[in-house]
Amino acid sequence: KQEVTQIPAALSVPEGENLVLNCSFTDSAIYNLQWFRQDPGKGLTSLLLIQSSQREQTSGRLNASLDKSSGRSTLYIAASQPGDSATYLCAVNDNNNDMRFGAGTRLTVKP
Amino acid sequence: GAVVSQHPSWVICKSGTSVKIECRSLDFQATTMFWYRQFPKQSLMLMATSNEGSKATYEQGVEKDKFLINHASLTLSTLTVTSAHPEDSSFYICSARSPGLAGIEQYFGPGTRLTVT
Numbered sequence: 001k002q003e004v005t006q007i008p009a010a011l012s013v014p015e016g017e018n019l020v021l022n023c024s025f026t027d028s029a030i031y032n033l034q035w036f037r038q039d040p041g042k043g044l045t046s047l048l049l050i051q052s053s054q055r056e057q058t059s060g061r062l063n064a065s066l067d068k069s070s071g072r073s074t075l076y077i078a079a080s081q082p083g084d085s086a087t088y089l090c091a092v093n094d095n096n097n098d099m100r101f102g103a104g105t106r107l108t109v110k111p
Numbered sequence: 112g113a114v115v116s117q118h119p120s121w122v123i124c125k126s127g128t129s130v131k132i133e134c135r136s137l138d139f140q141a142t143t144m145f146w147y148r149q150f151p152k153q154s155l156m157l158m159a160t161s162n163e164g165s166k167a168t169y170e171q172g173v174e175k176d177k178f179l180i181n182h183a184s185l186t187l188s189t190l191t192v193t194s195a196h197p198e199d200s201s202f203y204i205c206s207a208r209s210p211g212l213a214g215i216e217q218y219f220g221p222g223t224r225l226t227v228t
Contacts, residue, residue: 032216034216036219041202041222041224042221042222043117043204043219043220043221043222044155044204044219046216046218046219049216089154089155091155093217098157098160099145099157099206099217100157101154101155101156102154103153103154104154106152
């Protein structure tokens with residue numbers, strides 16, 4: 001059974017810093033990996049989707065990488081802003097189309 | 112883009128009553144819908160997968176007689192929490208997928224906050 005782990009569980013940084021969130025998964029036979037943002041009490045906002053054949057995706061200040069063989073993905077946030085404060089979830093979609101989530105990283109960006 | 116809605120966004124009910132949550136795909140036909148539960152400061156846990164016109168497949172540990180799922184049309188799935196108890200209080204999120212959409216990406220609803228008193 002696929003297990004997804006996210007490190008760190010919580011992160012607090014001053015505004016303007018670049019930061020990296022980590023996601024690891026136990027079964028490398030994945031279809032894709034997706035990063036989401038979740039604000040308190042809200043649903044999920046999809047940030048980046050990386051297909052298994054891809055190594056990275058970029059959107060604005062966000063860059064997500066995927067190393068399928070080692071079971072790792074990172075989400076890089078450049079020049080962080082207070083508005084980036086949220087929980088970031090990594091989810092792995094395996095070849096049976098079953099999506100498994102990590103526990104998330106709670107990010108706080110201080111002004 | 113693909114939009115998924117949920118209704119209600121929040122609900123409070125008394126212990127022992129039943130509550131129904133609706134999940135709709137607004138601009139696409141969802142052959143498969145998923146129901147997740149999220150407890151405070153925890154991640155989403157898949158409860159069940161439903162395909163239109165067939166019975167839902169429940170994850171291990173999820174009581175199918177307590178969490179009734181109906182996926183009667185290509186745009187609507189409902190989750191009914193029967194005989195709710197305070198421990199059922201949680202954030203319930205649905206997602207929908209269509210083979211017509213790019214890849215096999217799931218689109219998530221905004222969630223329903225259930226509080227059982």
